[in-house]
Amino acid sequence: MPQPILRVENLRTYFRTDAGVARAVDGVSFEVSPGETLGIVGESGSGKSVTALSVMRLIPVPPGEIQERSKIFFRGEEGEIDLAQASEEQMRKIRGNDIAMIFQEPMTSLNPVFKVGDQIMESLRLHQGLSKRDARDKAIDMLRLVGIPIPEQRVDEYPHQLSGGMRQRVMIAIALACDPKVLIADEPTTALDVTIQAQILELLNRLQEEMGMAIVLITHDLGVVAETCDRVIVMYAGQVFEEGAVRDVFHDPQNPYTEGLLRSIPRLGSDTHRLAVIPGVVPSPTEWPSGCRFHARCPYGWDKTAREEPPLFELSPGRKSKCWLVEHPERREEIRRETGGFTPEGALTGTGAATPAAGDPDTDSVPPVEPEVDS
Amino acid sequence: MSTPEGRAPGGSVIEGDGHLTDVERIPEPGEEQPLPPAKGDSDLRGQTPADIEPPADSLLVVRNLRKYFPIRKGFFSRHVGDVKAVDGVSFFLRKGETMGLVGESGCGKTTTGRTILRMEEPSAGDVFFDGEDVLEMGHEDLRRLRRKAQYVFQDPFSSLNPRMTVGEALREVLTVHKLATGDAADRRVGELLEIVGLRAEHAVRYPHEFSGGQRQRIGIARALAVEPDLIICDEPVSALDVSVQAQVINLLQDLQDEFGLTYLFIAHDLSVVEHISDRVAVMYLGRIVEIAERDALYRNPLMPYTRALLSAVPVADPDHKRDRIVLRGDVPSPSNPPSGCPFHPRCHHPLKDADCAKIVPPLADKGGGHFAACIKVPLGSGE
Numbered sequence: 190m191p192q193p194i195l196r197v198e199n200l201r202t203y204f205r206t207d208a209g210v211a212r213a214v215d216g217v218s219f220e221v222s223p224g225e226t227l228g229i230v231g232e233s234g235s236g237k238s239v240t241a242l243s244v245m246r247l248i249p250v251p252p253g254e255i256q257e258r259s260k261i262f263f264r265g266e267e268g269e270i271d272l273a274q275a276s277e278e279q280m281r282k283i284r285g286n287d288i289a290m291i292f293q294e295p296m297t298s299l300n301p302v303f304k305v306g307d308q309i310m311e312s313l314r315l316h317q318g319l320s321k322r323d324a325r326d327k328a329i330d331m332l333r334l335v336g337i338p339i340p341e342q343r344v345d346e347y348p349h350q351l352s353g354g355m356r357q358r359v360m361i362a363i364a365l366a367c368d369p370k371v372l373i374a375d376e377p378t379t380a381l382d383v384t385i386q387a388q389i390l391e392l393l394n395r396l397q398e399e400m401g402m403a404i405v406l407i408t409h410d411l412g413v414v415a416e417t418c419d420r421v422i423v424m425y426a427g428q429v430f431e432e433g434a435v436r437d438v439f440h441d442p443q444n445p446y447t448e449g450l451l452r453s454i455p456r457l458g459s460d461t462h463r464l465a466v467i468p469g470v471v472p473s474p475t476e477w478p479s480g481c482r483f484h485a486r487c488p489y490g491w492d493k494t495a496r497e498e499p500p501l502f503e504l505s506p507g508r509k510s511k512c513w514l515v516e517h518p519e520r521r522e523e524i525r526r527e528t529g530g531f532t533p534e535g536a537l538t539g540t541g542a543a544t545p546a547a548g549d550p551d552t553d554s555v556p557p558v559e560p561e562v563d564s
Numbered sequence: 565m566s567t568p569e570g571r572a573p574g575g576s577v578i579e580g581d582g583h584l585t586d587v588e589r590i591p592e593p594g595e596e597q598p599l600p601p602a603k604g605d606s607d608l609r610g611q612t613p614a615d616i617e618p619p620a621d622s623l624l625v626v627r628n629l630r631k632y633f634p635i636r637k638g639f640f641s642r643h644v645g646d647v648k649a650v651d652g653v654s655f656f657l658r659k660g661e662t663m664g665l666v667g668e669s670g671c672g673k674t675t676t677g678r679t680i681l682r683m684e685e686p687s688a689g690d691v692f693f694d695g696e697d698v699l700e701m702g703h704e705d706l707r708r709l710r711r712k713a714q715y716v717f718q719d720p721f722s723s724l725n726p727r728m729t730v731g732e733a734l735r736e737v738l739t740v741h742k743l744a745t746g747d748a749a750d751r752r753v754g755e756l757l758e759i760v761g762l763r764a765e766h767a768v769r770y771p772h773e774f775s776g777g778q779r780q781r782i783g784i785a786r787a788l789a790v791e792p793d794l795i796i797c798d799e800p801v802s803a804l805d806v807s808v809q810a811q812v813i814n815l816l817q818d819l820q821d822e823f824g825l826t827y828l829f830i831a832h833d834l835s836v837v838e839h840i841s842d843r844v845a846v847m848y849l850g851r852i853v854e855i856a857e858r859d860a861l862y863r864n865p866l867m868p869y870t871r872a873l874l875s876a877v878p879v880a881d882p883d884h885k886r887d888r889i890v891l892r893g894d895v896p897s898p899s900n901p902p903s904g905c906p907f908h909p910r911c912h913h914p915l916k917d918a919d920c921a922k923i924v925p926p927l928a929d930k931g932g933g934h935f936a937a938c939i940k941v942p943l944g945s946g947e
Contacts, residue, residue, distance in 0.1 A: 386876065390878075414880075463817070
């Protein structure tokens with residue numbers, strides 16, 4: 190196993206909002222090695238995007254702040270540095286050069302008044318000091334690498350002249366122009382149609398083999414994780430709930446939240462008549478529930494889970510679950526026998542008797558919002 | 565992403581050599597795609613949905629529906645062309661069934677749904693709802709239609725008035741359709757909220773006080789207020805969090821069982837559509853290119869586009885193996901669709917030839933009520 194290139198320890202990123210302090214990321218740790226793809230999966234509000242922006246130090250300060258004792262170690266050419274402590278000048282050298290990022294919506298992250306070629310050349314000239322002519326040649330090479338036809342012509346076009354899939358390819362070309370060691374891809378295919386998504390995932394896969402960078406792939410789509418990642422961390426309410434190799438996590442989820450997610454999605458070719466349901470709503474980052482943050486929605490919960498927050502137990506090397514069931518495995522079987530665990534009946538029947546399924550606006554009156562971060 | 569040999573995750577690549585170089589080329593207007601000469605194996609036989617007498621229990625019959633948006637240019641707004649958003653769509657919907665309408669963005673699925681309920685005026689075609697001609701309806705008839713056919717939108721927040729409480733929004737529906745007033749209306753509002761799994765007390769709250777899933781329940785309650793026969797659901801769960809999608813899908817199924825509803829379920833998510841539908845229609849560039857019973861379509865897709873679409877869906881199982889077909893290029897513009905089969909520039913069918921660029925394939929019954937718009941799929945393939 191190669192040495193991790195990026196190691197995040199106990200990352201906490203809070204935002205001051207009118208409704209109180211939003212603990213968007215609250216003690217997240219993970220690492221990723223060269224050539225490896227780590228998936229970060231979670232729903233909106235789980236803190237996965239804020240985690241990525243924290244690593245890039247793109248959190249707007251204020252209202253956001255990376256808390257003390259958060260560590261973001263990056264192993265660069267001059268040894269390991271802590272990005273949480275790095276100066277803005279150091280970060281400018283790292284961003285787009287050693288660590289690059291691609292965003293969900295390529296149209297909003299491309300500048301509409303510059304030609305795509307200029308936008309690729311910008312980082313090449315800044316970080317690698319290439320001459321205008323060399324940078325342009327390299328930009329054309331990059332466009333060719335990401336599968337854009339007639340790159341000599343496309344290099345002089347504007348973003349609006351390209352389709353959605355092509356724009357995402359341009360974003361990838363910009364991100365990879367300086368040969369980064371780590372690529373953070375935040376929902377890179379969410380805005381795209383499935384056939385274009387397949388093209389982009391295939392492209393990332395090929396480029397990783399050719400260039401050997403580490404990829405952190407952030408997504409809400411469990412299917413994308415299953416097909417592209419080596420390891421995965423599952424986030425809920427700003428914390429890591431489960432971690433492990435993709436095959437282990439998908440085949441034998443240890444955390445009830447992961448189990449609920451996997452059981453509630455319809456799968457192509459499966460014959461389930463009724464989907465299992467995770468009852469309730471996603472909580473708000475300004476008022477995380479006490480104890481385990483998932484306890485109110487968890488069929489396995491008991492008084493202890495509502496009172497005490499479980500640690501992220503390490504089950505075996507690299508395999509972790511943040512759940513008291515690790516210490517009380519008998520409970521899982523017991524509940525499954527009694528109530529079936531996650532069932533469709535977490536849903537409602539026409540009578541309206543089973544209202545808890547819809548959550549209760551009395552207590553969850555604030556809709557789950559991800560803190561405003563302009564990306 | 566450590567799958568070996570540059571292969572697509574989860575399977576091997578049929579198309580090309582696994583590299584995407586040069587595949588995303590959008591043909592310039594007028595540019596000819598090099599195609600092998602026609603081999604004479606094209607099959608145009610088979611009845612189309614427009615030829616067939618719809619079954620007696622059809623609630624909705626759509627025939628050759630077209631919706632063109634004119635493109636105007638210049639000082640005098642000269643009419644220079646049309647965006648053919650919906651270009652000859654025919655299908656029927658039986659009472660109590662759910663038909664899924666899937667396709668990529670821009671394929672015309674939403675416009676089809678809106679045109680059926682006259683939220684957009686169609687350019688041509690016929691729509692019959694319960695035997696009545698929808699396109700001939702006047703203002704008063706349309707009001708009656710909307711008591712029987714309702715629409716649920718993707719984004720419940722933008723379709724709810726932020727200044728009206730949920731109770732007011734629901735009561736408005738009852739008033740407009742003269743269904744209930746006074747205490748009876750209040751009781752009905754409470755009842756509707758309970759039907760969709762909220763509580764009667766929630767009537768005094770405003771839309772922003774609810775989460776996304778709860779708002780979608782309110783959107784569904786509003787559609788149910790008139791006790792409709794048909795609900796057109798336009799991407800009802802795609803804006804919702806993964807963990808609440810299943811709640812709303814189950815709710816829609818429960819309501820169908822309880823009230824005998826008929827659904828036209830418009831969505832881009834093929835897994836959700838497979839889960840909820842009895843029959844499925846696939847759209848591409850304004851046309852239905854395949855329509856069949858759910859299992860027939862998912863187990864034996866005939867149209868090359870449907871195959872590619874299904875193979876592209878990521879499945880949440882690391883051991884899931886399949887032959888992924890990576891499609892060439894993007895969806896062409898509906899203002900300038902390719903000649904012949906609209907899919908032919910991206911098609912990977914081994915028999916593709918010059919006929920594909922010349923002949924507009926009819927949506928023909930390839931056997932057993934499995935319709936596909938491909939001249940290279942022989943009659944009898946559907947059985």
